[in-house]
Amino acid sequence: MMDEFVYKLCTEDKNFAAIATVMPDGSPHVSIVWIDADEDYIYVNTAEGRAKPENLRRDNRVAVSIFDADNLYKQAMVKGTAVEDTETDAEEHIHRMAKKYLGLEKYPHGKPDEIRIVFKIKPESVFKLE
């Protein structure tokens, strides 16, 4: 079961997250992403060819800091592992995210031939600032 504070940060508001992975040379990578969750997992939607999916397939350890966009002092630092990545429903998922974050029916930034992927992240530890 997901920590309730983390679940709410991921689902209730248009909150962003910083997601950190490790590059092939061992250096860190970070990007700001949209975030989603269910009762067990955190979901991050990305696209093939970016650093994140390549990094996560090589080393699935991930750090995610989810912060309240209206109050950046409210945040959760989650460590976990990417347990699955899938193209299935990833297109539908990015459109749902566009609805949540932008109020649009369709994700407006998609590129032709872009392949969306959803990473499923299992939280293993949480440090909270409430």
Added chain:
Amino acid sequence: MMDEFVYKLCTEDKNFAAIATVMPDGSPHVSIVWIDADEDYIYVNTAEGRAKPENLRRDNRVAVSIFDADNLYKQAMVKGTAVEDTETDAEEHIHRMAKKYLGLEKYPHGKPDEIRIVFKIKPESVFKLE
């Protein structure tokens, strides 16, 4: 010379940054921080005993994503190295940061015996979303 877009993001508004480092076991670490810059370096103020300073002293490679707090789609992803860390003026610096971010003369979250440190980060590459 610092990239002007990055410099402005770091100095003109109360923008936050996500800073990623690598843990001793090679897993990623990320936290949301206040940010500062001059014409050459990015500055991050932290405290002894936290993960960041220990990580950066072992492996000084760092990824910093600086985002506009009012428009999270405006951001700069910087890769660089922590070229120096110092206690000198770190107390004064955290008070200046408290002034910038909270409008307070004094940093309100200091703990007794806490040792502040400023990390000086040299940007090496920048990916911008403007």
